[in-house]
Amino acid sequence: MMSSGVTLPSGHTRIDSAEMRNIVKRFPGVLANDHVNFDVKAGEIHALLGENGAGKSTLMKILYGLYHPDEGEILINGRPVRLESPSDALAQGIGMIHQHFMLVQTLTVAENVALGMQPAGTVLNLAEVRERLLELSAIYGLKVNPDAYIWQLSVGEQQRVEIIKALYRGGALIILDEPTAVLTPQEVDELFSTLRQMRDQGHALIFISHKLYEVQALCDRITVMRDGRVVDTVPNNGIEQRTLARMMVGRDVKLQPDRPEVQPGEVRLALENLTVLSDQGLPALQGVSLNVRAGEIVGIAGVSGNGQRELAESIAGLRPVSGGAIRLAGREISHAPVSERLAAGLSFIPEERNRHGTISVFTVAENLILQTHASEPFARGIFLDFGAIAAHTRGLINRFNIKTPSAETPVKNLSGGNVQKLILARELSRQPVVLIASQPTRGVDISATEYIRQVLMEQRSAGVAILLISEDLDEIMALSDRIVVLYEGQIMGELAREEADVETLGLMMAGSTLEQARAHAGAWGDI
Numbered sequence: 001m002m003s004s005g006v007t008l009p010s011g012h013t014r015i016d017s018a019e020m021r022n023i024v025k026r027f028p029g030v031l032a033n034d035h036v037n038f039d040v041k042a043g044e045i046h047a048l049l050g051e052n053g054a055g056k057s058t059l060m061k062i063l064y065g066l067y068h069p070d071e072g073e074i075l076i077n078g079r080p081v082r083l084e085s086p087s088d089a090l091a092q093g094i095g096m097i098h099q100h101f102m103l104v105q106t107l108t109v110a111e112n113v114a115l116g117m118q119p120a121g122t123v124l125n126l127a128e129v130r131e132r133l134l135e136l137s138a139i140y141g142l143k144v145n146p147d148a149y150i151w152q153l154s155v156g157e158q159q160r161v162e163i164i165k166a167l168y169r170g171g172a173l174i175i176l177d178e179p180t181a182v183l184t185p186q187e188v189d190e191l192f193s194t195l196r197q198m199r200d201q202g203h204a205l206i207f208i209s210h211k212l213y214e215v216q217a218l219c220d221r222i223t224v225m226r227d228g229r230v231v232d233t234v235p236n237n238g239i240e241q242r243t244l245a246r247m248m249v250g251r252d253v254k255l256q257p258d259r260p261e262v263q264p265g266e267v268r269l270a271l272e273n274l275t276v277l278s279d280q281g282l283p284a285l286q287g288v289s290l291n292v293r294a295g296e297i298v299g300i301a302g303v304s305g306n307g308q309r310e311l312a313e314s315i316a317g318l319r320p321v322s323g324g325a326i327r328l329a330g331r332e333i334s335h336a337p338v339s340e341r342l343a344a345g346l347s348f349i350p351e352e353r354n355r356h357g358t359i360s361v362f363t364v365a366e367n368l369i370l371q372t373h374a375s376e377p378f379a380r381g382i383f384l385d386f387g388a389i390a391a392h393t394r395g396l397i398n399r400f401n402i403k404t405p406s407a408e409t410p411v412k413n414l415s416g417g418n419v420q421k422l423i424l425a426r427e428l429s430r431q432p433v434v435l436i437a438s439q440p441t442r443g444v445d446i447s448a449t450e451y452i453r454q455v456l457m458e459q460r461s462a463g464v465a466i467l468l469i470s471e472d473l474d475e476i477m478a479l480s481d482r483i484v485v486l487y488e489g490q491i492m493g494e495l496a497r498e499e500a501d502v503e504t505l506g507l508m509m510a511g512s513t514l515e516q517a518r519a520h521a522g523a524w525g526d527i
């Protein structure tokens with residue numbers, strides 16, 4: 001074992017090991033951490049995996065000095081330490097990147113990094129800060145412009161600023177609390193390469209997540225938490241996702257729902273040579289034609305940014321169609337207002353649930369009747385029938401297993417999985433003819449994913465025509481009867497469920513036609 005006192009390339013003393021022993025933390029009515037043991041070493045990425053409410057953030061806030069444990073101790077390089085506040089943690093070389101960034105939008109990157117680091121009475125030398133930032137960004141491959149204002153940066157770039165801020169402050173051990181929740185898949189790849197670089201430079205990293213594939217792709221060891229306790233700590237070599245899922249949830253999880261035999265019925269959604277423009281006015285969909293029949297799930301596979309968003313929005317009536325036609329149950333709705341599409345039996349689970357799916361300051365009950373509030377049985381003339389509304393929302397909360405303290409809780413207080421269940425409940429309570437499900441399980445935890453997939457399958461059995469748009473190939477394969485691949489706004493081909501495999505789909509998602517992908521896959525098969 002290396003002795004302590006070794007310095008990192010960032011110029012700070014490294015942490016060879018940090019250990020949390022028998023940590024207990026109680027909140028009123030909740031045992032958030034129940035005798036937790038956890039440790040992390042220099043040169044490793046240690047995953048803290050668990051569902052919402054498992055106690056991950058609480059444990060890490062204790063390590064960062066934000067919370068004080070009721071019992072237990074923390075050792076750095078084998079020596080017990082007291083962490084009364086984040087400044088104590090920082091002094092020990094511990095940094096934390098929170099789920100919600102703590103940057104001042106109207107200041108530059110350099111100013112944000114320097115903020116709070118300035119001893120009283122001294123003059124801030126921004127030139128020095130800038131120089132140091134550029135040094136760090138070179139060492140760790142973190143692209144940041146010290147002079148950019150935070151408001152000018154994308155979410156991914158702001159996260160980079162948070163990371164570089166933690167490095168600047170001497171973070172030898174850095175905790176990242178669900179850092180991928182806000183990122184696009186491309187940004188996730190970039191983050192992972194930065195984190196690997198940090199690990200290889202001798203940092204100790206703790207990566208909090210509830211996503212199995214991320215943890216498998218990135219981490220050296222995995223600690224699974226459930227209900228405030230550590231289930232186990234395992235090395236990440238060949239452990240199966242289903243095993244991790246079982247540890248996390250405490251029972252077997254079925255991410256691939258049973259698929260009852262359903263005879264598809266009539267065409268309910270027809271796209272004919274559809275052309276749609278992007279926000280920039282460029283062609284986002286170029287002559288897309290496809291059908292979805294009653295009792296069938298058609299999956300749209302593709303890397304995001306290839307027209308999926310525009311496809312969903314144009315069907316939902318949120319984006320104009322510039323050519324071609326959309327038919328819903330035989331009726332042309334290409335230019336119909338949203339209300340008319342809803343009345344015709346369209347339901348939509350949008351990709352951005354906080355922007356299009358819900359009104360976050362409204363209550364659960366209000367969100368559950370967003371589109372139907374003006375019609376019977378909730379309204380008679382200009383009066384709302386609160387009794388009918390209350391009975392309806394209670395029923396949906398129970399049926400869709402929405403975990404909320406009450407129907408009057410604002411939606412902003414719900415976890416992502418429960419917001420998604422709420423949208424599903426509202427959209428399905430209207431008994432749709434056609435359902436557009438856009439990234440229905442993105443960012444939700446594993447039991448909510450299991451539940452949502454099962455509900456989609458039930459809707460298929462009930463004869464709904466479902467268009468499933470997902471970047472998650474596992475999800476596409478788990479649910480779809482037919483799979484259509486979208487690339488640069490065009491359909492590269494269509495496969496029946498039985499003939500689809502990950503390799504062929506992957507090639508098509510990168511721009512091969514079905515024929516090319518098959519020839520390629522075939523060529524590999526001959527070797």
Ligand SMILES: Nc1ncnc2c1ncn2[C@@H]1O[C@H](COP(=O)(O)OP(=O)(O)O)[C@@H](O)[C@H]1O
Nearest residue numbers: 027030032050051052053054055056057058059
């Ligand atoms: N500040 C707090 N006050 C009261 N209860 C809290 C507080 N922080 C967390 N909890 C509760 O502790 C439990 C663990 O929460 P948390 O550590 O945030 O879980 P995770 O990060 O794994 O989702 C949850 O039941 C949560 O409601």
Ligand SMILES: [Mg+2]
Nearest residue numbers: 056057058177
């Ligand atoms: Mg958390």
